[in-house]
Amino acid sequence: MALPWALRSCLQRPCVLRSRRAPLGGAAGAGLILQSLSDDVYQNLAVEDWIHEQASLENRQVLFLWRNAPAVVVGRHQNPWQECDLGLLRQKGIKLARRRSGGGAVYHDLGNINLTFFTSRKRYERMDNLELVVRALRALSPRLDVRVTDRYDIVLGGRYKISGTAAKLGRTAAYHHCTLLCGADKSLLSAVLKSPYQGLRSNATASVPSAVRNLLEEDPALTCERLLEAVAEEYAARHHVDRHVTLINPADEAVLPGIHRKTKELQTWEWVYGKTPKFSVSTYFDLTYEDSVLQVKVDMEVKHGKIEVCNIDVPEQWLPPGLCQELAKSLTGSRFCPDEVTVLASAWLRTCPRDDELRHKWNLLCENVRMLM
Amino acid sequence: PSAASWGVPAPPRQAPCTRAYPGVPFSCPLRTGAPRGSRKFTDKHEWISVDNGIGTVGISNFAQEALGDVVYCSLPEVGTKLNKHDEFGALESVKAASELYSPLTGEVTEINAALAENPGLVNKSCYQDGWLIKMTVENPTELDELMSEDAYEKYIKSIEE
Numbered sequence: 001m002a003l004p005w006a007l008r009s010c011l012q013r014p015c016v017l018r019s020r021r022a023p024l025g026g027a028a029g030a031g032l033i034l035q036s037l038s039d040d041v042y043q044n045l046a047v048e049d050w051i052h053e054q055a056s057l058e059n060r061q062v063l064f065l066w067r068n069a070p071a072v073v074v075g076r077h078q079n080p081w082q083e084c085d086l087g088l089l090r091q092k093g094i095k096l097a098r099r100r101s102g103g104g105a106v107y108h109d110l111g112n113i114n115l116t117f118f119t120s121r122k123r124y125e126r127m128d129n130l131e132l133v134v135r136a137l138r139a140l141s142p143r144l145d146v147r148v149t150d151r152y153d154i155v156l157g158g159r160y161k162i163s164g165t166a167a168k169l170g171r172t173a174a175y176h177h178c179t180l181l182c183g184a185d186k187s188l189l190s191a192v193l194k195s196p197y198q199g200l201r202s203n204a205t206a207s208v209p210s211a212v213r214n215l216l217e218e219d220p221a222l223t224c225e226r227l228l229e230a231v232a233e234e235y236a237a238r239h240h241v242d243r244h245v246t247l248i249n250p251a252d253e254a255v256l257p258g259i260h261r262k263t264k265e266l267q268t269w270e271w272v273y274g275k276t277p278k279f280s281v282s283t284y285f286d287l288t289y290e291d292s293v294l295q296v297k298v299d300m301e302v303k304h305g306k307i308e309v310c311n312i313d314v315p316e317q318w319l320p321p322g323l324c325q326e327l328a329k330s331l332t333g334s335r336f337c338p339d340e341v342t343v344l345a346s347a348w349l350r351t352c353p354r355d356d357e358l359r360h361k362w363n364l365l366c367e368n369v370r371m372l373m
Numbered sequence: 374p375s376a377a378s379w380g381v382p383a384p385p386r387q388a389p390c391t392r393a394y395p396g397v398p399f400s401c402p403l404r405t406g407a408p409r410g411s412r413k414f415t416d417k418h419e420w421i422s423v424d425n426g427i428g429t430v431g432i433s434n435f436a437q438e439a440l441g442d443v444v445y446c447s448l449p450e451v452g453t454k455l456n457k458h459d460e461f462g463a464l465e466s467v468k469a470a471s472e473l474y475s476p477l478t479g480e481v482t483e484i485n486a487a488l489a490e491n492p493g494l495v496n497k498s499c500y501q502d503g504w505l506i507k508m509t510v511e512n513p514t515e516l517d518e519l520m521s522e523d524a525y526e527k528y529i530k531s532i533e534e
Contacts (some may be wrong), residue, residue, distance in 0.1 A: 076463065076470045077445040102445075102470035124469075167469035171417060174469070203489055204463060206443050277445070278489075 031061040031241035033232050034248050039110065041071040041097045046262035048175065049100065051118055051244035057173045062118040064236045065228050068108040070185075071095040072192055075103040075166060079204035079276045081197045081336075088192055088373070097195040098272050101177065103166030104207030107192055111183035111214065113224050117176045124174035126152050126165060132238050133163065133180065141219045153210065154180070160213035170176070182224045185355060189230035197372065199283030204276065269335065274305040285368045289361065294318055296365065298372060304334045312369070319361060327365070338370040412500070413476070413516055414525035420500070421476045421519070423510055428477060431504045432464070432495065435529045440466040443495040446488040448506060454479045455508065457515055462505070464495065473505065477515045483507040 034051075036044050044066040051062055071094060074086050080086060083105035089096055108114070117129045130148045137146050145157050154163035154312060165178040189212065215222035236243030253260055265271055281300040286293050297313040310328040327344070334340040345366035352359055412422045418436035421428045445465040455461050455475040461472045470528070484506050488494055494503040511515070520528060 075465075077447060100470065102465040169469045171472070171474065176469075198532040203445070203492075266400075277447075370512050 005245055031063070031235075031239050033063045033235060033241065033243065033245045034065065035228070035232075035245050036064070036066040036250055037247050038250045039067055039069040040250070041068040041073065041095055041108065042263050042266045044068060044114070045097060045099055045255065045258075045266050046259055047072075047114055047248065047250045048177070049262050049266075050256050050259055051116075052168065052170060052173055052175055055118060055173070057118055059120075061123070061241065063232070063241050064116040064118065065114070065115060065232065066114045066268045067097075067112065067224065068114070070107075070109045070188070071097055071341070072105060072107055073097045073099050074105045075205055075207075076100055076275070077102065077205045078105060078275055079200065079202050079206070079279055080105075080273065081128065081276075081279075081373070082195050082202065083203060083207055084192050084197050084201050085194055086373070087196070092188075092192075094192060096272055096274055097266060098317055101166040101175070102205065103170040104164065104205070105193055106164055106179055107184065107189040108179070109184050109188075111185065111216075111224065113180045113182060113227055113231075115178055115180065115299055119174055119176075121169055121172055124167070124176065126167060126176045128238075130154060130163070130165065130178065132234050133178070133231060136227070136234040137173065137215070137222070140226055140230050144219065148283045151208075152178075152365075154178075156213050156215070156218060160209060161210035162213060162215060164210075180227060181212055181214050182222060182227055183214050186212060186214065197281075197283075199281055201282065202277055202279030204279065227289055228341065236277045267304070269337075273335070273337070275304070276305055281372060283372065285371070287364055287368060289318070289364065296368065298369065300331075300336070305335055305337075307331050307334055307336050312365075314365065319365070320358070323362075327369070331369075336373055337372045341366055341373065342372045412522055413519035414522065414528075415474070415476045415519055416528065417474055419474065419527075420475050421516075423513075423516065427482060427509060428479065428508050428510050429475060429504050430506050431499055431510065432473075433525070433529075434499055437496045437499045437503070438463060439468075440496075441468040442466055444494045445503065446485075446492045446495065448484040448488070449481050451481050451483060455479060455481065457512075464492075475508075476519060476527060477508070478511045480506040480511075481506050481508050 010050060036047060038044060048064065051064060055062060070092070072089060074080050074083050074096070076099065086096070115133065127148065130152060133154065134146050136143050146154055146162070148154055152165040153161050156162045162181045163178050165176065167176040168174065193209070215227070232245050233242065233243055248255060250256065250259060250263070279302050281298065281302065284295050284297045286295055294315045299311040300307050301309040310331045312324050312328045314324045330344045331341070334344065345363065348362065349359060352362065407512060412420050414420050418433045419430060420433055421430050441462050443466045447463040447465070449461050453461070457475055457477065457478045459475045460472050461475045464471050464473060485504050487502065488505070497503065
């Protein structure tokens, strides 16, 4: 366990951590390898923010190793509705997070490891980092067919993606992080990263889907634990850093002052959903009522996760005049969120006359609108 | 990768202006495409050009080359108040998500709507069509803290090594 003062001062003061292998007189050998004790995606993303902002990286490198309990992580400028099946996430209790780096959507679970390479902006070099990872893999499994592509993916056997990369460039510091699939739940991964939502139009950054494979399928020796060790070892060698791994607790405000606020911010609706670039929804659904099937057309414009414009077109006379417009009007200004529809739907039901048929139709309509979100 | 690799010639290097007559403030009628105000640069590779009290902000050619193809521009709302050095948005490129920092203190008056559909304008035309935001200039003296175009050219030569 790191002592609170040791970690912070190590990262902030221009102190030099010399290992026995550091070149004589070379301050470039300063660095740290950190590993998170938490599997909470928000806490771990908060640690990344903390290191990026607080650490003095001018002459220092930091490697951060982390794993998450099941979560989907979208890139900074992505649209979660376009990237994943939010209904399935909610059903399975899988968390949704938005990271601050760019890139596409990924599924994390404990069978996936995350590596973050922190450097000064000048020393930002993704290829170098990924080649380090490949060396670590080959150290454990010499005949492994792995290589880095020009998209900065790592592919296995020439066709299966086992690692994706994203990065963030700040004023003076930068970080590059990547995933590594050891033994993740691939069927769940495919299911959650498949969006069922139709009719979405936006200029959000889109993911590039790839076939994936777990390293454990290739070689049972490639467990998460062994991989974490191998990467740490390779990092220590490459950057002349002490190979000792310092464990950190992302919930410890004493070690990481301000970490709670950062963690909270990453969990807010405003960050996760509200940061979605403006998008429009233009779709329809079929309502089966008694013996007929009716088509309902929905058009919405969503900005900052809130519905700015809403049109719901129901065939004439199925609902009393004006009721449809009333639903559209209540939705305008609300979050594009199924819970909000539930609240609005219930609110109207309380004022509605005791007309079972009307109530049933209303519920049917609202339920289908909910499913768009 | 240089701008030429997209089949687009790099913006012409603009010759420094010389005084036509001693004692008379010079203007640069030969500066093609440049607005009336001269361009100033930050050490983080943003530029600002002030005209009639409104500053137009963008990123330099050096920056757009280093960034690679821009795929998304995240810009602030009109009316946002910015202090010098405040983060006002981000550019996502194939390389990374990169923050944008305000060169001056002021209020956002306009954002470049063309970038929503065509973020690549930042690469193709970083000094003209690829501008990012326009803002008021609350403290004109802050402009003096920024680099002139010549000083910026020297600066990037020094960091390119």
